[in-house]
Every structure is written in C-alpha cells, then in structure tokens.
Amino acid sequence: MIAVLGLIVGVVAGLLVRPEVPAVVEPYLPIAVVAALDAVFGGLRAMLDGIFDDKVFVVSFLSNVVVAALIVFLGDKLGVGAQLSTGVVVVLGIRIFSNAAAIRRHVFRA
Amino acid sequence: MSNQDEQPENRLRKELPEEVPSPPPAAEPERPHAEPERPPAEPQRVSAEPERAPAEGAEGAEPPLTGRQRLVQGVWPPRVTRAQLIVAVLLFGLGFGLAVQVASNSDSDSALRGARQEDLVRILDELDDRTQRLEDEKQGLEKQRQELQSSSDQAAEARRQTAEKEKQLGILAGTVAAQGPGITMTIDDTKGTVKADMLLDAVQELRAAGAEAIQVNGVRVVASTYFTDSGKSVGVDGNKIDQPYRFKVIGKSQDLEPALNIPGGVVQTLEKEQATVTVERVDKIVVDALRQVKQPDYARSSSR
Incomplete structure (x- = not known):
C-alpha cells in the first residue's frame, strides 16, 4: 500500500514540480525509467510468487537503472547510442511483457 | 544481468517452493529471492507455464496463498514495514522520473527533441x-512589381507629356488661354482706311x-484665321471688329517691336494710310480669347 502511494506521490510530484531535466541526465532518463519499470514488474511478479524480498528489489532496481544508463553512455561514446538504446528498450520491453504475463496468470488465472 | 548463468538453478528453485509451498521460503529466505525476483524473465516465464497447472492442482488440495490473495x-491492510x-x-523515484520524462517529452517546444537524426536532417x-x-x-x-x-x-x-503637348498645341490652336511677355499694338483708324490685307500683313510680320x-x-x-473687308471695318x-484694332501678342518683345517698326514695314505702311499706330x-x-475645337471633317492623322 505504502509502495503504491509512493508511486502515486512520485508521479504527482513530478507533474507538479516539473523540473528542468539537466542536460547531462537527459539522454539516460528514459532508459532508466524503462529499466526501473522492468524492476518494478519483476518485483510485483516476485510478490505474487511469494518470494519477494526488499533487499533484492532495491539492488535489482538500482542496478537496472545504473546498467541501463551505462549502456546508453557507452553507446553514445561508441557512436551507436541510438541502436544500443533501442536494443535495451527492446530487451526490457520483452522482460516487462513476460513479467506482465506471469502477473496476469496470477491475478486472472489465465 | 550477471544472473543469467544462474537461471536454471533459479528456475529449479522457483519450482521447488511452488510444489512445496511453505517450508523452503522459510528455511532459505535470502537465496531464492535473490534471483527469481526479476532478472530471469524469459526462462522463468517458460517455466511458469507448465508449472501453473500442477501448482493449482496442488492448491486445491491444501490452501496455500494464491497470487491474488498475496x-x-x-x-x-497497509503495513508500515521496512x-x-x-x-x-524507489517507486517514488520511478514515478517522479516517469512524470518528468513525460512532461519534458510533451513540451510543445520539444516536438523535435525526440526526433532521430535522419528525420531532423530530412526536415x-x-x-x-x-x-x-x-x-x-x-x-x-x-521583379513583377x-x-x-x-x-x-x-x-x-x-x-x-501628353498633357504638356496638349497645352502647347492648345496655345497654337487657340483652345487655351496663354500668358507671357510681349507687346500690344493699337491701330487707330479714324478714317477707315485700314483694310484687311494690312492687318494680315501685320499678323504675318508678327508671326515671322x-x-x-x-x-x-x-x-x-490661329493658323486658319482669315481677314475680310466689310465696309469700313474688318472681319476676322x-x-x-471695329477700330481701334488692338493686337495682343505674346512673344519676344525685343524681336516683335523692331519687326513692326522696320523701315517700309507694317507701322510705316499703316501710317502712310493715315492710321495711328502705337x-x-x-x-x-x-x-484669353479662345476658339472652339473643331474636329476636321476630312483630314485624319496619318501617324499611328
């Protein structure tokens, strides 16, 4: 419950504050958000599986974000930033879909 | 991402708790959670498929917590736990980043921000x-303008230019009034001896x-003016017209006056006829005497 509240508060705060995204962070933010979404879906699935652990969630969340940003950074340095970030998004999207499928099976039994 | 190699093991582990619900998670809480939580997405899903049916069958036997119940x-109820x-x-951070990104992406001025390089070049x-x-x-x-x-x-x-020419021609044709320097010549002919040809001579002399x-x-x-004798007076x-005849002439007076006064000229001839010339x-x-414009009946301009 508290977690859901945290998400809602975060969205509302982001919409209200509307901070200017620093130029340094700008290219990494979308990928980081997608990676974090992946982590959240993974965590939700783990919870439904009854194997949720907050420590794992924290680590996976942060490492996901960091690794995604790192990949984008590396891609930019190598000159393949666009392709690499597309790849990251594709991979993360597949994972999100599979996690969502598992969650669906738990929730709807279908 | 380093967990990829551990997936099989992980899958096994996940299967275990499903089939024997309570004991393993309690006995070994850290390990199993570490991986299955999210990284091994693909394999886990594949594994989950076949697993579900038996699991639910098991659930029917003894009531473990279903996903929905969990x-x-x-x-x-809300619990404040660590x-x-x-x-x-973390979710706050996610929501914040999400909202910020969405907001910055939907800014009106940044319609091109998300565009790819090729698109930008094309645009x-x-x-x-x-x-x-x-x-x-x-x-x-x-150019047209x-x-x-x-x-x-x-x-x-x-x-x-046309207007100017019209004025010039109007002066010549006598259809407009004219003004300028010149002379006046008054011929007093009390005895009625002045004839039309003398006046015509005077006009010719003036024109010359x-x-x-x-x-x-x-x-x-004007050019078509003619003089006729009619009794004691003259017709123009x-x-x-009756005497005294008053000529009003525009022209260079230094030329006009001597031309009239030359020996044997107009003035002398008239004075010989007992007329007084001034x-x-x-x-x-x-x-300011004007003539009506008269459209010629036969003559047509050959220009144009």
Whole structure:
C-alpha cells in the first residue's frame, strides 16, 4: 500500500514540480525509467510468487537503472547510442511483457 | 544481468517452493529471492507455464496463498514495514522520473527533441528547399512589381507629356488661354482706311518675328484665321471688329517691336494710310480669347 502511494506521490510530484531535466541526465532518463519499470514488474511478479524480498528489489532496481544508463553512455561514446538504446528498450520491453504475463496468470488465472 | 548463468538453478528453485509451498521460503529466505525476483524473465516465464497447472492442482488440495490473495494482502491492510518503505521510496523515484520524462517529452517546444537524426536532417532539407522556393517566388514577385511600377511610371510620364503637348498645341490652336511677355499694338483708324490685307500683313510680320499667341479685339488669331473687308471695318474669322484694332501678342518683345517698326514695314505702311499706330512692350500679356475645337471633317492623322 505504502509502495503504491509512493508511486502515486512520485508521479504527482513530478507533474507538479516539473523540473528542468539537466542536460547531462537527459539522454539516460528514459532508459532508466524503462529499466526501473522492468524492476518494478519483476518485483510485483516476485510478490505474487511469494518470494519477494526488499533487499533484492532495491539492488535489482538500482542496478537496472545504473546498467541501463551505462549502456546508453557507452553507446553514445561508441557512436551507436541510438541502436544500443533501442536494443535495451527492446530487451526490457520483452522482460516487462513476460513479467506482465506471469502477473496476469496470477491475478486472472489465465 | 550477471544472473543469467544462474537461471536454471533459479528456475529449479522457483519450482521447488511452488510444489512445496511453505517450508523452503522459510528455511532459505535470502537465496531464492535473490534471483527469481526479476532478472530471469524469459526462462522463468517458460517455466511458469507448465508449472501453473500442477501448482493449482496442488492448491486445491491444501490452501496455500494464491497470487491474488498475496496481492490483496500486500495492499490491504497497509503495513508500515521496512520493505514497504524502501519500495515506496524507489517507486517514488520511478514515478517522479516517469512524470518528468513525460512532461519534458510533451513540451510543445520539444516536438523535435525526440526526433532521430535522419528525420531532423530530412526536415532541415525540406525547410531549406521550402526557403529556396519561397525566395525564388519572392524574387519573381518583386521583379513583377518592379516592372509594373516602372510601366505605371512610364504611363504617368506619357500622360504628363501628353498633357504638356496638349497645352502647347492648345496655345497654337487657340483652345487655351496663354500668358507671357510681349507687346500690344493699337491701330487707330479714324478714317477707315485700314483694310484687311494690312492687318494680315501685320499678323504675318508678327508671326515671322516669332509671335506665339495673338488676339485682335477679342478674336484669337490661329493658323486658319482669315481677314475680310466689310465696309469700313474688318472681319476676322467672320467676326466683325471695329477700330481701334488692338493686337495682343505674346512673344519676344525685343524681336516683335523692331519687326513692326522696320523701315517700309507694317507701322510705316499703316501710317502712310493715315492710321495711328502705337506699339508697347508689356511684361505680362494675357491672351484669353479662345476658339472652339473643331474636329476636321476630312483630314485624319496619318501617324499611328
């Protein structure tokens, strides 16, 4: 419950504050958000599986974000930033879909 | 991501708790959670498929918590635990980043921000082309405008010249009044000895001396003017005029006066006929007698 509240508060705060995204962070933010979404879906699935652990969630969340940003950074340095970030998004999207499928099976039994 | 190699093991582990619900998670809480939580997405899903059916069959036998029940438990009642708080903080960050990104992406000025480089280049090219086309069009229109302006200037110039010519011709034809320096000549002919031919001689002499506009007693003298004798007086273009005959002449007075006064000239001839002739130079003479414009019946302009 508290977690859901945290998400809602975060969205509302982001919409209200509307901070200017620093130029340094700008290219990494979308990928980081997608990676974090992946982590959240993974965590939700783990919870439904009854194997949720907050420590794992924290680590996976942060490492996901960091690794995604790192990949984008590396891609930019190598000159393949666009392709690499597309790849990251594709991979993360597949994972999100599979996690969502598992969650669906738990929730709807279908 | 380093967990990939551990997936099989992980899958096994996940299967274990499903089939024997309670004991393994309690006995070994850390390990199993570490991986299955999210990284091994693909394999886990594949594994989950076949697994579900037996699992649910097992659930029917003894009631373990289903996913839905766990979800409901997690949401309600709200519990302030360390895990909840930490997850809340992380989700706050996620929501914040999400909202910020969405907001910055939907800014009106950043419609091009998300565009790819090729698209941007294409858009730029299109803009360049468009600019070029518009520039060409602008040049063409400007040229056209210039032409129109110059042609209208020419038309105005032509109109001005025509008006000027009309004035000049009007003075010649006697249809407009004229003014300028010149002379007046008054012929007092009390005895009625002055005849039309003498007046005609005077007019010819004046014309030869450069007279530009002449009127006699209110009758304009033009190219077609004729003088006739009618009794004691004289007719000019059919208008009878009586003495004294007053000539108003516009022209260079230094030429006109001597031309009249030369020995054996107009003045001497008239004086021989007992007439009194007075010639005066005047700075400003107004010749305001007018003639009607008469359209020629037969003659047509051959120009044009």
